[in-house]
Amino acid sequence: MTGSAVIRVVLPAHLRTLAAVDGPVQLEVPAPVTTGAVVDALEARYPALGGTVRDRTTGRRRPFIRFFAGEEDLSNDPLDAELPPAVAKGTETFYIVGAMAGG
Amino acid sequence: MSGVRVAVGTRKGAFILTSDGARKEWDVSGPHFGGWEIYHVKGSPVDPDRLWASQSSGWFGQIIQRSDDGGRTWNPVGNDFRYEGEVHPHQWYDGTPHPWEFARVWHLEPSLTDPDVVYAGAEDAALFRSDDGGQNWQELPGLRGHGTAHAWQPGAGGLCLHTIVLDRDRPDRIVVAVSAAGAFRSDDAGRTWRPINKGLHSEGIPDPDAEVGHCVHHIAAHPARPDVLFMQKHWDVMRSDDGGDSWREVSGNLPTDFGFVIDVHAHDPETIYVVPIDSDSQHYPKEGKLRVYRSRTGGDEWEPLTNGLPQENCYTNVLRDAMSVDRLDDCGVYFGTTGGAVYVSSDAGDSWRPIVSDLPAVLSVEVQTLP
Numbered sequence: 001m002t003g004s005a006v007i008r009v010v011l012p013a014h015l016r017t018l019a020a021v022d023g024p025v026q027l028e029v030p031a032p033v034t035t036g037a038v039v040d041a042l043e044a045r046y047p048a049l050g051g052t053v054r055d056r057t058t059g060r061r062r063p064f065i066r067f068f069a070g071e072e073d074l075s076n077d078p079l080d081a082e083l084p085p086a087v088a089k090g091t092e093t094f095y096i097v098g099a100m101a102g103g
Numbered sequence: 104m105s106g107v108r109v110a111v112g113t114r115k116g117a118f119i120l121t122s123d124g125a126r127k128e129w130d131v132s133g134p135h136f137g138g139w140e141i142y143h144v145k146g147s148p149v150d151p152d153r154l155w156a157s158q159s160s161g162w163f164g165q166i167i168q169r170s171d172d173g174g175r176t177w178n179p180v181g182n183d184f185r186y187e188g189e190v191h192p193h194q195w196y197d198g199t200p201h202p203w204e205f206a207r208v209w210h211l212e213p214s215l216t217d218p219d220v221v222y223a224g225a226e227d228a229a230l231f232r233s234d235d236g237g238q239n240w241q242e243l244p245g246l247r248g249h250g251t252a253h254a255w256q257p258g259a260g261g262l263c264l265h266t267i268v269l270d271r272d273r274p275d276r277i278v279v280a281v282s283a284a285g286a287f288r289s290d291d292a293g294r295t296w297r298p299i300n301k302g303l304h305s306e307g308i309p310d311p312d313a314e315v316g317h318c319v320h321h322i323a324a325h326p327a328r329p330d331v332l333f334m335q336k337h338w339d340v341m342r343s344d345d346g347g348d349s350w351r352e353v354s355g356n357l358p359t360d361f362g363f364v365i366d367v368h369a370h371d372p373e374t375i376y377v378v379p380i381d382s383d384s385q386h387y388p389k390e391g392k393l394r395v396y397r398s399r400t401g402g403d404e405w406e407p408l409t410n411g412l413p414q415e416n417c418y419t420n421v422l423r424d425a426m427s428v429d430r431l432d433d434c435g436v437y438f439g440t441t442g443g444a445v446y447v448s449s450d451a452g453d454s455w456r457p458i459v460s461d462l463p464a465v466l467s468v469e470v471q472t473l474p
Contacts, residue, residue, distance in 0.1 A: 014138060014163060018179065048179040052163040056183050057205060064162040098162045 004030045005090045007038055012098040015053075019046040024093065033088035035067050036079035042096075053096060054079075068095040107429045108173065108471045109437055110154060111445055112141035115463035117156055119174040122458075126435055126449040129458050135177060136168065143210050143424055144174075146471040150218040155237065157208040157223070165207050167223070169237050180237030184208070184225060187244035193227065194256040203227045203247065210424060212267035216274065224264035228255065228281040230293060243293035246279070251298060251315045258282035258318050265423055266322050270329040278332065278347060283318035286334070288347050299347030303336060320363045321423040325372035333375050333402070335365040335423075340377055342402050353402020358389050364426035368451060369434045373401040376428075376436060376452060378421040387418040395438070397452045411455035412446065419444070424467035431472060439465025 010024045019025070027041040043050045050056070053065050059079075061067070067074045069087040086092040109120040116134025135141075139158045147153040152173045158166040165184065168177040184205045192200035206226040214220035223231040223240065229247055231240045246252075246264075255262060266280035275292040278299070285300040298314050308316045318337035325331065334341040334350065338361050341350045354360035359379045368374035375398050381389045388394060392415065395408040419442030429435035436452050439445040443462040448455045 012162075014160065018163075018166065048166070051165065051182050055164070057185060062162065062164060 004028050005033055005088055007033065007041075007087065007090050008093045009038060009042060010093055010095045012096065014098065015049055015096070018048050018052065020048075021046075031088075032082045034080050034082055035074060035077065038083070038094055039079070039096075064099040066095075066097040066099050068097055069093065105431065106473045107431070107435060108146070108151075108473055109427075109445065109447075109458070110144035110146060110156075110174065110467075110469045110471070111439055111459075111462065111465055112144045112156070112424075112467035113439075113443070113463040113465050114140055117141040117144050117158075117174075118459070118462060120445065120458050124431055126431075126447055131459060132174070134463075135174070136166075139166075140207075141466065142207060143467045143469070145211050145213060145467075145469045146173075147213040147218045147221075148215055149213070151471050151473055153213070153218050155211040155213060155221055157211055159207040165205070167208065167211075167237050181233065181239050184223070184229075184231055184240050185242070186229060186247070187242040188248075191247070191253060193252060193262060194254060196257060198256075200253075203229070205229075206261060209263045209265040210267055212269060215269050215271045222267050222269075222277075224267050224279065226261040226263035227257075228262045228264040228284065230264055230267070230277075230279055232293065243289075245289070245294050246287060246296045249287075249296045249298075251284070254315060255281065255284040256316070266319070268322055268324050268329075268332070271326055272329060276329070276346070278322060278324075280319040280322050280334075282320070283316065283337075285315050285317040286319050286322060286347055299343075300350075301348065302343075302350030302352075303341065304339070304352075305337065307337070321365050323366045323375070325367045328372045331372060331401070333365050333367060335362050335377055337361065337383060340365065340402060353398070355398070355403035355405055357396055357405050358394075358407075362421070363423040364421050364438060366426045366428055366436070368436075369428045369430045370432075371399070371434075374399050374451070375401065376426065377405075378426070378438060380420060386420045391415055391417050393417040393419070393440070395436070395448075395452055395455075408448070408452045408455070410453060411448075417442075422466055424469075425465050427468050427470040429470045429472045435470065437468050437470055439468045441465065 106123045111118040116137040118133035144156040154170040156168040195201035210224040212222040219236045268278040270276040330346045332343040342353045393412045396405040419440035426438040434451045436448045441464040
């Protein structure tokens, strides 16, 4: 796939506050649309979110961050794997989620 | 009229408490960064409107915030903390080698001369410096590279660099403390370091007099007399009169010499304060009585200060960065508890009252004296 897509991304509340947005964000993501590309676009648009989703040093997803789309958990897919077509086309929302943790 | 600004870091946000010089009526703003752990907030001594905050979370990692208007508004600055060069392992809790991993910033120490320069003490233990208002951070890697770092082991709170003491007369001198490695000093602006733990005696390590491995909780110095350092070690209150080259115990008649905080009166460098805590396994005041102890003799002889503090059923802790003093004529003393109270004494400790009582657990208290 070439070109780019506008992806609708829902952020956890703390990251919305940090980015100074009050709802989902629309990100233009170049093809191929991968989780890594979505996070790259997010960090480029909102520099304050750098390091909050992926560890700065390792580049890996933070342990308590999850990626959901199309009712699927994509968290453990490689960051450079292409997202499902409905997400890549922008018709499905991409969710960045702070995992429920704490008991 | 002069006033004070008290910056409070808690488990769930930061709070800014302000008052005039009487320190009776307080304005409380916050929570700033609600829901995040705020390990430390501290203002620049050069530009009092510039404040730094260490904001972190188990979910989202480390953020550094800067305010240029005295804590009313904040903006995130750089948060890229990378260890320089090859990252050798330190010892893990089980004695196995464990690679250095950045977890969070425990302490931010603004430069005494340049408002754009600030130091950050990190877990895993390292010292970082920013020269550009917090946008970029560089490690001063000599601390990890001086030869004993492979043997450092984390304390219960992690392998953290939690104390940074700067010297206004000797800008190249920096003293830091690491749990549980000990105290270290640089005399060349952080390029090279050496342990300064001679005289410390810690029963909980294989060689009680070892060069490193001591669980130093906090170090304080009076700005006019930087060679005199006061230390609250895990157990023992210690004093050095030679910049840390040697230490002697000054616990004297304290009811217990375990604790976290220690600080020095603003105008009398021989008057110091601690909050004795029952033990390392209990982490609350002895007999449920919250007592600050003051020595007017630089240690050894201590008096309890209880007026206005709870003297029954108090089982909170006072953590290492949660005490500070102002520089008004009568020297205000402040401390915060894990029970969410921040106490003030506007008479150098003779009497106390709470400014706030029900904040989240207090991690740090820093005071600015405003013109």
